Amino acid sequence: MALLEVRNIKKNFGETEVLKDLSFDMEEGTALSIIGSSGSGKTTLLRCLNFLETPDGGMIRIRGEKLFDAADHAKESEESIRRKRLHFGMVFQQFNLFPQYTALQNVCLAPLLNTKDPKSADRGAIEKHAKELLDQMGLSNRMSNYPHQLSGGQQQRVAIARALALHPDILCFDEPTSALDPELTGEVLRVIRSLAQNHTTMIIVTHEMSFARDVSDHVIFMDNGVIAEQGTPEEVFSHPKEERTKQFLQSYNKAL
């Protein structure tokens, strides 16, 4: 059974149909890249998975458990949405670190608040885990720095550690390097690549084509709110079947 099943997701903003009947599956331990031009609905799709937007139609299942069903969403309590969110982690384009907390505190905040009894022995374990994650991100000497003291690349790596600290089933990246100076994208992409090598289940919305080709097991090309084409990186990048995909990839190659 697929880890994630997305069925017939629809989303409108006013008159505009942003997602039109979108379905796909995803297996555990794989990396899925979503590519496509701006405005094709990639980010909206991620935001729907994280309950930052509510789809107008469709269903989302994770390990067979129904996470979202447009038919009976209205009855859902805030508390149950809050718990369901934890299946997904989210790394934002703009990092969105909390400025008043150090790197370590940013990573620890949610796990500490989510434990019932923050005074118990958990505290030590949470902090230890957070330190390991920051270490893994190459930030062992930056733990007590505040966000404004860190470069964009470092901030984004803290944001990745923060998302991982809650052990999400699927980690989502929304254009993780788009807000970075070109010389800083490498360090973030390296971290994501190493996560992929460790079989972290990930959905990556990106404009870094060569990276998507390199790191992902499956690629979805979105155009105008639908999945225009999907397959292995080899299939989508080297032998695209659809005219739209060819055009999109060509325009990218020209730009480079």
Added chain:
Amino acid sequence: MFWTVTLSLLEGFWGTVKLFALTLLFSLPLGLLIALWEMSRVRVLAYPIKLIIWIIRGTPLLLQLLIVYYGPGILLHNNIWGSGDSGRFIAALVAFVFNYACYFAEIYRGGIQSIPVGQYEAGQVLGLTRGQIFRKIILLQVIKRIVPPMSNEIITLVKDTSLARVIAVYEIIWNGQSFIKSAGIIWPLFYTGVFYLLFSGVLTVLFDRIERRLDYFR
């Protein structure tokens, strides 16, 4: 003479401080309520409060003091403030509290709305509750942003308290001015200025400290 003047001014200063402190005590929380009300998603609720804020910020506090004090007696034939000093003081306090609450409300609203939506979303995807997001993430960032405009407004309040004399509430200038008639001297008025300078000086130092305490993040 110096001693007599000092005692009289101190007595007046006590009136000033009382009006200042009680105005803050009530208008700071009332301002927050007004701000939340104004930001309510229900437009029908937000419009009347916007109108009230416009009226209160758009007319002189002096005028509001006169209307609050004389209005009930003349319009309703019922002087709710009673007679005597305490009644006048309460009337002045009511006018000050509403006036300042409206100014504070606009400062709170500006502070809350200036926090990027990404901060809320980051809290949401980490599974935090609304209350946790507000208390642990948003609140301190709002406080940091509103300290400078609040300190401005609060130092203005120190000086505005002198307007209460228009409805004969005793405060320091009232007492200082009385020496012009009774003794033909003007230096007590300069002396009152010293009281104001010291008071606002202490507040300036205090707010500077708070600002510096919050300087560790951006």
